[in-house]
Each structure stands twice: as structure tokens, then as C-alpha cells.
Amino acid sequence: MELIQTNRCFDGEQRIYQMTSQALRGKSKLAIYLPPQALQGQKCAALFYLAGLTCTEDTFVIKAHAQRLAAQLGLILIAPDTSPRGEGVADVDAWDLGQGAGFYLNATQQPWAEHYQMESYIVDEIYPTIVQTFPILNHAIGIFGHSMGGHGALTLAWKYPEKFKSVSAFAPICAPTECPWGEKAFSNYLGDDQAEWAKHDATQLVLTMGQKFTEVLIDQGLNDQFYSQLHPETFQQACNKVGQKLTLRLHDGYDHGYYFIQSFMDDHLQFHALQLQK
């Protein structure tokens, strides 16, 4: 990892790194907030944040307003980009497919398979690298995200519960096999076999794998312009069915954006800090 920017923030440091990724076959940027405790070498819990469609590694660090409480709680925050980038990386003229829309899975179909390997990038590359590089408490790593990144957080948590000890999401795509965003992305990245799709659908994963976490927290705005894409109730039913404790909070007046996310950010950080320090 090459450090390309660092800014002092709440006595910690907001950093941007660049990694050469074997999975993505190219360079990728990564934002990491180190709280003051980590700068002093003290072991900290860490939390991955996966952003939504059209976002980059910068979105979370600028718009989510998480650093203040992360500094207090001693949480390391890790925000990857949302897809591979650059010339030579397949793309289309759409904001919900291609660059900015990696969906946190490994594509098997052309032209995507060459670079779109976000699942491997996060789990097999970033994860061990940050464990090696920063003072992180053993097993104290959680994951959360927003929209497409909420889908990413839920699915990666269920696929790798030995890696992620806590999970939460803001307005996640809970059942991508049943919404236009997911159908478009999955048919392009994974092909037509719906059995393959199910392996990357949070609701399906919960039904198949069962209860995996002490508690899951989801916040959802009731004025969300993309509500019909998200299906939180479907996910809730799956959790109920397998006995997975879920706190699903529905919020009057809130929409899909970062003004919603920042409003409930502190609750998520507190939620993870509690789970991770157990």
C-alpha cells in the first residue's frame, strides 16, 4: 500500500492509500481513518464501510461524518472503492453497471470477469493487508455499508462470518435477485444461472446459512426514492424465519442519501463498537 494523502482529523489521520491489486488487475484507492489510539500503537477494532452506486473511496470519508465518534471509540475505518477503475477496465454508459457499480462480487462473465473481482479484493487482499499493517484487535473487524454497499456488507458478512464479527447497513439492497438493480448487475456479472445469483443475495444467504450474528442493525428511510429496489421487509422475514435477530428501523422523512446516513452514523458506530469489543 502506498500512502498518497493524509490529513489530521480529530487527532487521528484520514489517509488515502493506493494498492496494486492482483484480484482487480490494477491499482485501486482505499480510504482509511486511523483514530488517535491507533496512531499511538494501541490495538483497535476496525470497520469496513462499503459505499453505494456511483461512489468512490472518498464518499464515506467526506459525507458520512464518522470520524468524530470513531476517534472517541478508537475505531479504524476502512473504505474501499466501489469497483475496479481505469482505462482497460470494462465499462458502459450507465451508473448502475460497470465502474462505480462492482456489487462486491466476483464476476464470471465477459467482459467483466477480467477486473470485476471486488469480493476477492476486499476479503483476500485488503483484509489481510490491513490486519498486517495496522494495530487491529484479534477478530475485532466488522462491516457495514449503504445501498449497493449494504448488499455488499450483508453478503460478505454471511459468506465470511469468521472474518466479520458484526454487520449493519443503511438502506441496503436486501434482495438483489428481486429488483432491477440486482437483476441488471447479476445477469451481466454472473450470467443467467439464478442459482449463481442466489449466492450473492443477502436474503437467500440468510435462508441458506441461518443465524450467524448476535444482532444485525439496518436503518431505512421511509422517504427513500429507491425503496422499491431495497426490500428490507423480505430480509426481515428471512431473519425471522431462521431466528436471526434483526433491528430494522424505519425512519419517517429520510431519503436515500448521506444526510440520512450521517443522521444515524453514530448509532452504527456504537453498535459495532459494542459487538466488536465483546
Next chain:
Amino acid sequence: MELIQTNRCFDGEQRIYQMTSQALRGKSKLAIYLPPQALQGQKCAALFYLAGLTCTEDTFVIKAHAQRLAAQLGLILIAPDTSPRGEGVADVDAWDLGQGAGFYLNATQQPWAEHYQMESYIVDEIYPTIVQTFPILNHAIGIFGHSMGGHGALTLAWKYPEKFKSVSAFAPICAPTECPWGEKAFSNYLGDDQAEWAKHDATQLVLTMGQKFTEVLIDQGLNDQFYSQLHPETFQQACNKVGQKLTLRLHDGYDHGYYFIQSFMDDHLQFHALQLQK
């Protein structure tokens, strides 16, 4: 004022308005955060934030992380754009002059005088409009800002102490008549007469007008890449000379950007809330 965007945020609303300004001879955008108390019709203190070079009305609301505590304290936040905008508005190919660099004064020189009337826009147009439109406590209006906007906050506060009851700044341009940014802007907007410049220089205003506020708060990063443009010590000497209480805090490792600002935002909001609720 025409409401063009609104987002629920910490149970208040982050809004963007568009105004047709007589002073600017054109349309101008304005960001206003209304805390929940204001939405319920309760009278609140209000705080103008003036942003720095290259910024817009959006910068503060996205990057400064002020809404959380403003919601708790019941503070209305008002963030104007940094200059007139649009086709027909004079501009040059520079980030420190023209659009994005209005310096919160009324230009007297061509081609700037036609639209660059930011002082009148803020004091004679926005100020009475927001007093009329929102539930604002009598005389409970403060002003703060960053860099060029710190210069704007200090100078407008000293020019209009009957309008602004409290003032603070992040890394303000404290003595624009003595730094390249100020010399460039003032010679273009105000011409060559340095007596005119002095009327828009915070240090000169303090020396001329004397003590005006119970206390002034300035935060300054010691790793600020623009430190040589800012002269906080010169301002401090002027305050000492006239008996103006100033709290100037110098912070190791912090630079000029919004990661610095967000780190001390809560202190500024608390400072103003205390002054304004006296």
C-alpha cells in the same frame, strides 16, 4: 427564495434555496440547515458560515459536519455561495479571483463591480430575508467562516456589530492587505487606493474600530499549507492592542482543509450558542 432541494438530516432539514439577488444582479444559491426546533416553529439562534476560495454553498453542508450538533443546540446554519455565478458574470482563469473568490466585499472596479457585491448580498439581502422567513431569536445571529470566509466573517462582524452578535473563524485571512491573496483580490476589486483596502482588512478594522465582541475564537492548524497568507499573529497583536479578547488556538499537525475544520466544528458551534443565547 425558491426551495430547490431539501433533505431530512438529524430530524431537521438541510435545504438549498435559490434567490434572485439585486446586489449580485443574478441568481444565487444558499444552503440552510433548519434544526428540528426551527421546524417546530421554536425561535432559534442562527449562524452564517462563509466558505473559502473555490467553495460553493454546498461545501459547508457536506464537509464541515455541523448538522449533528446544530440539531442538538437548535442552531440555524446559513451558508451562502462564495461569489456571484453564471454566464455574464466576470471571471478569469484563476482560483483566487473571480467566480468562487468574491471576498465578501463590494467591488468598485470594472469588470467586477457589476456583479461582485457579496457584502450587500449577505448583509442587505440574505440577512433580512432569513430573519423574515425563519423563526430566529431577536439579535441572536452570529457569523463564522474559513480562510477567505474567515476574512469575510471577521470583517462583516466588525463592520456590522449590530447585526452579528458573535464571530469566530477557522484559519482566516487575517490581514489581506499584507498577503498575496488579498493584494490580488483587493487591487482587482477595489483598485489601487490602499485606504480602501484597509476598510476590508480584519486587522485594520480591529485597530480602527476597537473592541466589539465579548470574545473571538480562531482555530489555526500549524501544518497549514497557506499559513503565510493568513497572519493570525498580526490579528492577535491588533486585538491585544485594543483590548479585544481573542482565543487563538494553534493546532499541531492540522492543515487548511475540512478535516481540520470538522475536528473543531463542535467547539465553534458551542462557542456561538453560548454567546447568542446570552
